[in-house]
């Protein structure tokens with residue numbers, strides 16, 4: 001760890017890595033201490049700090065920056081730490097007495113206000129051992145802290161959430177007043193590390209050595225070690241996690257012992273032979289086919305290429321893929337003779353009949369009872385299914401997603417699917433169309449219907465005859481489905497909990513939905529729709545039509561008057577008009593006829609759609625779909641006398657709505673478009689072109705390979721109008737990943753983006769940039785000074801022109817030249833001179849005392865310079 005690791009791994013070059021580089025910190029971990037200190041403020045008041053396991057020195061740099069000047073800072077690590085101003089460092093193992101003595105020698109009688117520990121043993125293959133060493137390291141660091149901390153001091157340590165965690169916290173609580181565990185934002189989510197800040201050291205006179213004895217503190221460690229063959233599902237209740245995700249979060253035992261890796265592989269054989277496939281699937285990332293037996297399975301027909309691909313990365317699978325894997329497991333188990341095919345119920349019944357000699361009547365009676373029970377179960381199931389459909393419909397209606405007309409059809413559809421309603425039952429259809437009561441009423445009717453269905457179903461049962469032998473199979477599949485649902489939900493919860501990116505994605509998705517809902521709401525939220533009904537929006541619309549039929553050339557004044565009058569019409573009067581048989585339908589239309597101001601803005605998708613040229617003149621169609629522009633005009637044309645008129649069936653069509661798109665409306669759309677453009681422009685200004693797709697399109701636009709029209713046309717593809725109603729969420733999740741158009745990316749665009757990123761990366765770090773700027777400033781100041789002096793010389797009269805010129809030239813040369821630094825002698829105190837204060841004997845002028853390391857570094861520097869000069873000469 002001490003050695004600088006190659007920062008090439010995916011995710012390692014994150015925000016904090018870049019920040020650390022920019023701000024001159026040696027390790028990104030520096031930000032963990034900065035964030036911990038921001039929360040608990042222990043560095044600002046500390047005068048003495050010990051950093052255990054400090055290499056490469058990120059925390060030491062932070063301590064040196066945040067602690068008051070002249071405070072004592074000591075850093076220890078197994079590996080040497082490059083010098084840091086104001087910090088004393090040495091290389092030692094913190095678990096040894098030698099390290100303790102070194103610290104004691106450095107601090108003398110001082111006590112530390114803060115002891116930091118960010119130790120991590122080098123992680124290798126033996127995870128359990130490593131985890132134990134980590135806990136042991138924490139205990140050792142606490143032992144040192146207990147010795148060197150002042151009463152009331154602070155101890156900050158890193159621990160891993162393992163079975164030892166609670167034991168450690170218990171020990172901390174015995175020695176400190178306040179103990180808090182926290183994970184700073186800069187600590188990676190994927191890391192099991194957590195930081196414990198122990199404040200208010202109690203400094204007891206005597207501390208039982210058992211507190212620092214790993215054997216004693218972690219007594220039950222061996223008991224909780226994972227057993228062999230229990231991989232992936234050891235003592236932890238994956239099953240519970242999968243099926244009761246809400247309980248999962250309350251599992252405070254931390255990570256499984258030895259289960260600190262996030263990526264887990266397992267042989268396919270383990271999956272095939274395990275007892276709990278669901279839990280196994282939830283805990284493993286990849287199945288391998290390494291053994292001979294597993295390789296044989298690859299050749300078998302049941303192991304399709306899809307299955308093999310699914311085994312590659314289980315974490316990206318959707319519910320369908322999981323199901324396929326479970327099916328594959330079942331098939332393979334049957335092939336291997338691990339599982340016997342379940343026989344149909346009939347077969348089983350037959351066997352019973354042969355073995356038992358039962359009286360014929362009793363047998364018939366039993367058979368009847370069995371059939372009745374099965375029929376009842378089936379009816380119940382059907383009813384539940386029908387109810388589910390209804391529930392969904394009601395929900396959709398409440399959310400204003402469905403017009404009552406659709407519900408009528410849907411209800412009929414549901415009935416059809418149950419197979420007992422006449423397909424062409426016009427009565428029913430009319431009833432459905434005439435429904436007025438909204439969701440609540442619908443629910444009541446539905447209940448009644450479902451009961452009827454139940455009865456009808458029971459009656460039909462005899463005709464259906466005996467249950468099919470697949471009943472058992474069906475139940476099994478249903479169980480499996482339920483299990484998979486649970487698993488998928490758990491998997492999503494799991495993702496949500498751990499993955500910040502996923503959270504952002506979800507948030508974006510929600511935002512998108514919200515936007516869409518706005519669009520729907522605008523068509524009429526619950527309240528609005530009721531109001532609009534009461535206010536007679538539809539009546540106005542009908543009246544407009546009526547009027548238009550009579551006199552399509554009615555002048556503007558009269559229409560204005562009409563509007564006023566309509567708004568004055570008492571609600572009661574208008575309600576009478578609204579009591580038409582197709583009221584529910586009319587309610588929807590009334591909403592459509594509302595003015596845009598009342599209805600709110602269109603959703604973005606709708607704006608784009610209706611902003612197309614083709615809608616400019618197509619008034620009729622647009623009004624049918626609820627365009628606001630239209631409704632505005634409709635309102636203009638409303639006249640008072642017609643409000644009470646009952647629209648006939650024929651008139652209820654949308655054919656005769658005379659209107660000319662007026663300038664005001666056009667203006668309105670233009671303004672909206674401008675806003676859109678502004679928003680887009682500001683977004684681009686803020687973020688720039690950050691994806692290769694965007695750069696490709698931008699280049700194509702600049703090179704005139706594409707026009708705006710092309711882009712708009714491209715926007716309407718088979719992915720753009722994708723109906724999502726009634727689709728399960730897991731399916732939509734899956735679709736979202738793949739069901740989208742692929743925007744082509746050119747090599748040039750990628751190259752341009754790469755160049756941009758490279759330029760960003762090549763930017764000098766902050767300190768270098770500052771130093772350069774300082775240098776420039778000083779040069780400018782020198783030049784200015786020289787210029788002033790030159791002016792002075794120029795103005796003197798006692799010099800000849802020649803002398804003046806010479807003098808000015810000299811001044812300017814001096815001004816342009818770099819200021820010579822005064823030479824500083826580097827003095828190394830050796831032997832008896834070590835630690836002697838004051839000017840060393842025989843040293844004149846400026847000097848600096850250094851340790852032998854610095855001298856070596858100066859020599860190395862000179863050596864490098866010489867070498868580079870030589871190379872240049874060659």
Ligand SMILES: C[S@@+](CC[C@H](N)C(=O)[O-])C[C@H]1O[C@@H](n2cnc3c(N)ncnc32)[C@H](O)[C@@H]1O
Nearest residue numbers: 001002053055056057058059078093094118120
């Ligand atoms: C994560 S690094 C510390 C980073 C440091 N806090 C920083 O900001 O630069 C962990 C360090 O613990 C050190 N370490 C591990 N075991 C140790 C031991 N027994 N004694 C001293 N240092 C140890 C490693 O050498 C490694 O440098």
